Amino acid sequence: MITQTEENYLKAIYKIAEKEKKSVGTNAISAQMKTTAASVTDMIKRLSEKGLVNYQKYKGVNLTPVGNKHATNLIRKHRLWEVFLVDKLNFRWEQVHEIAEQMEHIDSDNLITRLDAFLGHPRFDPHGDPIPNAEGKFTLRVQNLLSDISPNRKVNVLGVKEHDSPFLEYLNSLKIALGTTLEILEIVPFDKSMKIRINDSQETIISNKVAQTLLVR
Amino acid sequence: MITQTEENYLKAIYKIAEKEKKSVGTNAISAQMKTTAASVTDMIKRLSEKGLVNYQKYKGVNLTPVGNKHATNLIRKHRLWEVFLVDKLNFRWEQVHEIAEQMEHIDSDNLITRLDAFLGHPRFDPHGDPIPNAEGKFTLRVQNLLSDISPNRKVNVLGVKEHDSPFLEYLNSLKIALGTTLEILEIVPFDKSMKIRINDSQETIISNKVAQTLLVR
DNA sequence: TTTCTTTTTTAGGTTAATCTAAAAATTTAT
DNA sequence: ATAAATTTTTAGATTAACCTAAAAAAGAAA
Ligand SMILES: [Mn+2]
Ligand SMILES: [Mn+2]
Ligand SMILES: [Mn+2]
Ligand SMILES: [Mn+2]
Numbered sequence: 001m002i003t004q005t006e007e008n009y010l011k012a013i014y015k016i017a018e019k020e021k022k023s024v025g026t027n028a029i030s031a032q033m034k035t036t037a038a039s040v041t042d043m044i045k046r047l048s049e050k051g052l053v054n055y056q057k058y059k060g061v062n063l064t065p066v067g068n069k070h071a072t073n074l075i076r077k078h079r080l081w082e083v084f085l086v087d088k089l090n091f092r093w094e095q096v097h098e099i100a101e102q103m104e105h106i107d108s109d110n111l112i113t114r115l116d117a118f119l120g121h122p123r124f125d126p127h128g129d130p131i132p133n134a135e136g137k138f139t140l141r142v143q144n145l146l147s148d149i150s151p152n153r154k155v156n157v158l159g160v161k162e163h164d165s166p167f168l169e170y171l172n173s174l175k176i177a178l179g180t181t182l183e184i185l186e187i188v189p190f191d192k193s194m195k196i197r198i199n200d201s202q203e204t205i206i207s208n209k210v211a212q213t214l215l216v217r
Numbered sequence: 218m219i220t221q222t223e224e225n226y227l228k229a230i231y232k233i234a235e236k237e238k239k240s241v242g243t244n245a246i247s248a249q250m251k252t253t254a255a256s257v258t259d260m261i262k263r264l265s266e267k268g269l270v271n272y273q274k275y276k277g278v279n280l281t282p283v284g285n286k287h288a289t290n291l292i293r294k295h296r297l298w299e300v301f302l303v304d305k306l307n308f309r310w311e312q313v314h315e316i317a318e319q320m321e322h323i324d325s326d327n328l329i330t331r332l333d334a335f336l337g338h339p340r341f342d343p344h345g346d347p348i349p350n351a352e353g354k355f356t357l358r359v360q361n362l363l364s365d366i367s368p369n370r371k372v373n374v375l376g377v378k379e380h381d382s383p384f385l386e387y388l389n390s391l392k393i394a395l396g397t398t399l400e401i402l403e404i405v406p407f408d409k410s411m412k413i414r415i416n417d418s419q420e421t422i423i424s425n426k427v428a429q430t431l432l433v434r
Numbered sequence: 435t436t437t438c439t440t441t442t443t444t445a446g447g448t449t450a451a452t453c454t455a456a457a458a459a460t461t462t463a464t
Numbered sequence: 465a466t467a468a469a470t471t472t473t474t475a476g477a478t479t480a481a482c483c484t485a486a487a488a489a490a491g492a493a494a
Contacts (some may be wrong), residue, residue: 026442039482090332099325106319114306243472256452
């Protein structure tokens, strides 16, 4: 039996390990989970007892194969529920993350198998994130950060790296969504801000920080 | 903030109060919740602190209006999710209760409003139980126990009073579902068992205990 | 290679939710 | 009305998940 709290820790560890390939430190986890380092040490011991992480004092943790499987399954459930909320219940992309945070803990393999079929086996969620299959394998895709694209090129928005509601609402206000076409008109050398044309109509300037959160091709 | 455990207690108290109109005793709750009487006393104090139940030592509890609203809302969520599982994900009626026990705790009014619309504002769940509206009002309906119907009458199955999976599977094996027509052919005086014809075809004998769990009109 | 800084762990404590065993109150039976 | 049976509460523990403050280890800088 894995508790909801333990599941949240596993997901946090997975997400940190995703970017920093080395072993995951106590402080990084406490930041992600918004708890104290002391609480993390407690929990790490419990996860280690249960065989979900490998742990050596002062050396940080790594997910075991079992822990990794569990973490990817949580991500699978989270993203499938997000698709459900957007495709079937007409939520907008900035509204679904919080609800999916709760739904991902529902425990029923049968439910997820059926949900996946009901949704037509989606491969990406409403933020463009890949949905791992039942074995935990992710679909790979050619994608770049908008910030790495050179001027005078036209690209399509595939995803966003930030699920934060205010950020997504800002994109809404710019009429940027998944599938939107962006043409890079100009890059200001000083701060790397970009002048872009959105869907062949309005022109705007976006900061480099924003360009770094947009995945395109 | 109401915890999942507190929610489960509220629902238990509601269900007990539904049949026995007087105040709900500690033992009745401990039986329903499968805990000890001592644990119930602890929890009752907490619920009372939070204004969800009225409590006097040794006198049992009653839901306050706030507690009652919360309980009916849980039942609303539980039953709506059951409809979703059966109508949209093609689960059978004996498979959904356990999953709905988990889903009923998802906290989002917006979600439930949209789910209700997505399902076409259903008024009854897959077991024939009424779904309270957002204000907690139940649809009333003319219905009787099959055990109270006299011979030579034809009735329709409206609901079942037992959600237990083995019992529902037994009904499946008899080809009895919601909407099924039953004709009472004969009642054995000794044990009140009934000879019935199901959907104008097979004849069977069912015990009085079974006849007492079937709601018909 | 000391010394300073940061990270991590330990020590000790809290709250929610549970338990068993024993005491107290209430209800039922004689 | 007293005794017996039942119900309910209290007392005292346990476990998960958290916290603060202090100690210890590891890493970086002087
Ligand atoms: Mn999300
Ligand atoms: Mn997402
Ligand atoms: Mn149910
Ligand atoms: Mn039901």
